[in-house]
Amino acid sequence: MYPSSIRNLIECLKDLPGIGEKSAERLAYAVVGFDKDKLDNFANSIISIKENIKKCPICGCITDMDKCYICNDDNRDSSTLFVVEKSKDIILFEKMGTYNGRYHVLDGLISPMDGVNPEDINLSSLVKRVQDDNVREVIVVLKPSIEGETTMQYIKKILSKYNVKVSKIPIGIPMGTDIEYIDTMTLEMAFEDRKDVA
Amino acid sequence: MYPSSIRNLIECLKDLPGIGEKSAERLAYAVVGFDKDKLDNFANSIISIKENIKKCPICGCITDMDKCYICNDDNRDSSTLFVVEKSKDIILFEKMGTYNGRYHVLDGLISPMDGVNPEDINLSSLVKRVQDDNVREVIVVLKPSIEGETTMQYIKKILSKYNVKVSKIPIGIPMGTDIEYIDTMTLEMAFEDRKDVA
Numbered sequence: 177m178y179p180s181s182i183r184n185l186i187e188c189l190k191d192l193p194g195i196g197e198k199s200a201e202r203l204a205y206a207v208v209g210f211d212k213d214k215l216d217n218f219a220n221s222i223i224s225i226k227e228n229i230k231k232c233p234i235c236g237c238i239t240d241m242d243k244c245y246i247c248n249d250d251n252r253d254s255s256t257l258f259v260v261e262k263s264k265d266i267i268l269f270e271k272m273g274t275y276n277g278r279y280h281v282l283d284g285l286i287s288p289m290d291g292v293n294p295e296d297i298n299l300s301s302l303v304k305r306v307q308d309d310n311v312r313e314v315i316v317v318l319k320p321s322i323e324g325e326t327t328m329q330y331i332k333k334i335l336s337k338y339n340v341k342v343s344k345i346p347i348g349i350p351m352g353t354d355i356e357y358i359d360t361m362t363l364e365m366a367f368e369d370r371k372d373v374a
Numbered sequence: 375m376y377p378s379s380i381r382n383l384i385e386c387l388k389d390l391p392g393i394g395e396k397s398a399e400r401l402a403y404a405v406v407g408f409d410k411d412k413l414d415n416f417a418n419s420i421i422s423i424k425e426n427i428k429k430c431p432i433c434g435c436i437t438d439m440d441k442c443y444i445c446n447d448d449n450r451d452s453s454t455l456f457v458v459e460k461s462k463d464i465i466l467f468e469k470m471g472t473y474n475g476r477y478h479v480l481d482g483l484i485s486p487m488d489g490v491n492p493e494d495i496n497l498s499s500l501v502k503r504v505q506d507d508n509v510r511e512v513i514v515v516l517k518p519s520i521e522g523e524t525t526m527q528y529i530k531k532i533l534s535k536y537n538v539k540v541s542k543i544p545i546g547i548p549m550g551t552d553i554e555y556i557d558t559m560t561l562e563m564a565f566e567d568r569k570d571v572a
Contacts, residue, residue, distance in 0.1 A: 188412070
């Protein structure tokens with residue numbers, strides 16, 4: 177029913193998160209409406225990802241340079257590390273604009289149920305950085321979940337023999353969110369993480 | 375903040391309908407997670423659209439062949455034409471599975487306000503088909519709107535000198551839709567298009 181090049185594109189688009197058959201059809205026809213320059217640009221941007229994107233050998237985040245731009249920046253404070261699950265998480269903190277430390281990307285969370293063990297994620301280089309770079313504080317920012325908690329506890333354990341503080345972001349209620357939309361588990365944890373009103 | 379190849383891809387994705395900055399970021403990072411084969415496949419599907427997709431010289435729908443598969447099919451009934459706005463509309467009727475006639479794609483609607491005049495859409499070849507192919511009925515299926523109505527009336531006018539019936543799909547209420555969600559204009563038009571209960 178579809179020309180085969182459109183059918184192929186629909187299949188590719190369906191591999192994207194949240195894109196089903198209907199959306200993929202709609203997007204594919206929008207692509208058909210692009211002019212030749214835009215089509216070249218689109219195809220080239222994907223080829224460029226294939227050819228240029230690799231992991232930063234230091235922090236593990238994705239980059240198109242030998243080292244990522246943060247690891248390459250001598251003005252960043254090496255004594256503080258934000259440990260995150262995914263490269264994309266870094267963007268959120270960089271948008272915040274107030275953090276001048278460095279990052280470490282695990283590229284996964286420990287999850288024995290899914291066969292993900294500590295050696296499957298980017299942990300050995302974290303220990304090496306803590307040893308070599310005189311890191312004073314590691315702030316673990318992983319999604320609140322069993323996997324996140326397991327990974328956080330494991331990081332605390334493997335770093336316990338070094339002179340480094342391991343901290344975390346509290347579980348709590350996002351700004352502007354009505355409490356009625358927050359699940360009980362979150363409220364319980366937020367209660368445990370409560371702090372004095374300054 | 376983003377590697378430049380990811381930034382480029384985000385910009386390309388933002389050109390798609392309904393994709394804003396946030397969605398484009400999410401999709402771009404999903405693309406980064408594709409393996410090399412999938413990236414090749416994705417880029418090639420876009421290049422293939424650039425190189426292979428053209429308009430069928432007969433009906434105006436997009437195709438990757440010299441003639442579209444419907445115009446190429448001798449078993450289709452040439453005496454009936456569905457006139458549609460976009461190539462994509464054909465897919466809907468083909469999914470219906472009961473129509474064995476042919477199509478004609480206008481690739482736009484007459485809209486003097488937007489500077490789209492009759493000569494800017496695929497109308498001259500419609501007249502030629504009606505003349506040459508012994509077409510008995512033209513069913514105009516355009517979206518109910520001022521532009522759709524204007525285009526329909528124009529088609530009726532230019533075909534009036536030929537022995538061809540020009541019909542339309544009634545304005546009405548879609549299956550399963552509660553009447554309270556239908557606007558007054560639609561209800562008025564549906565009332566005008568009312569028919570006897572069989």
